[in-house]
Amino acid sequence: MNNMAEKPEAGKFFPEQMMLFKELVEVSTSLFLWPEDVHDRTVRNVPAGRVVVRQGGKQEGAFEIVSGTLKLSQVTEDGRQIILGFPSAGEVIGLTGGKEYRYAAETLTIARLRPVLWKAFYERLLRNHSTREKFLDWIDAQEQRAQDHIAILSLQSAVSKLATFLLSRISQQRKGTGHDGMIIDLPMTQRDIATYLAIAPETCSRAMKKLRDGATIEDAGRSDKGQLLKILNRERLSESGMDHA
Known part of the structure; x- marks a missing residue:
């Protein structure tokens, strides 16, 4: 009974997290229409079947999907796996709040992913009204998606x-x-x-x-x-x- 109550270790269900946010440089374009200085110049080409965000992993940043489809999943405290959605091109993954990712994200197809720099993004949120409006629109879209699933x-x-x-x-x-x-x-x-x-x-x-x-x-x-x-x-x-x- 005690084992059932323990929080499962994400590593038992998912392989090691793919590190997308190492050695990032600024300046890029953005499908999400965020300012250029919050993005890495390079779009990552990721093969199918790769875990790019690990549940419980330290938050390094987020990324937007340029092309391809991913699967978002979460392991519950009793060890069950639930699937939260199948995001595709134009959507943003990894903005979950807190110090750890709340879900895992795995590529179902070959995907092209563009990293988002946390520090530059948060700084822009604080000083730029239009960025805050876009971020609020994104939050609204996520809420609508969750309501649709419910x-x-x-x-x-x-x-x-x-x-x-x-x-x-x-x-x-x-x-x-x-x-x-x-x-x-x-x-x-x-x-x-x-x-x-x-x-x-x-x-x-x-x-x-x-x-x-x-x-x-x-x-x-x-x-x-x-x-x-x-x-x-x-x-x-x-x-x-x-x-x-």
């Missing part, structure tokens, strides 16, 4: 959860312009999707089959990133996202 978890039906997740992937991939016949790329495993949705992998598999049998989606092979799904009927997918216990 809304998915509150759904009773596994099919509704999966359909809502796929709709979110359409919006993320095509900025909300998805249509019938479009193909979405899922770089995460089905087990990852199940963990994110808080359902069993077998339940996720059955939900996926039900959407296939209903002529809502179909398999479209694989890409160099992961599984491809073709959306046959987005309206029906939206209807499936309505909760049915």
Whole structure:
């Protein structure tokens, strides 16, 4: 019982943290539109399957995703792993507050990452109003993302959860312009999707089959990133996202 109550050591679940913030130089451009002096000039090319932030690791800084998809995960005090999200291009990872990272971030695909310098960023926050406004916008976006995840978890039906997740992937991939016949790329495993949705992998598999049998989606092979799904009927997918216990 005592072992269950102990906080798990992150190193037991994740390999050593990749050090992205050594020997940084200033001046860069930014997808996030932060001032140039908060960024490293160099964009890091990171292979798939690399842990770039380790839960419990000392905070060195943050980074924005130029391209690729990552998986954010967290080990709870009772040793369970939960998945917090799958951020992609344009998003920022590592701004968690405190002295340690609260989650792990692993590349699901080849990714290009741009480091953010803590010292310069905080100094800019203190003296620059527009930077503070951008940072508040970022915080608002993170809160909305967390609320969206909670809304998915509150759904009773596994099919509704999966359909809502796929709709979110359409919006993320095509900025909300998805249509019938479009193909979405899922770089995460089905087990990852199940963990994110808080359902069993077998339940996720059955939900996926039900959407296939209903002529809502179909398999479209694989890409160099992961599984491809073709959306046959987005309206029906939206209807499936309505909760049915």
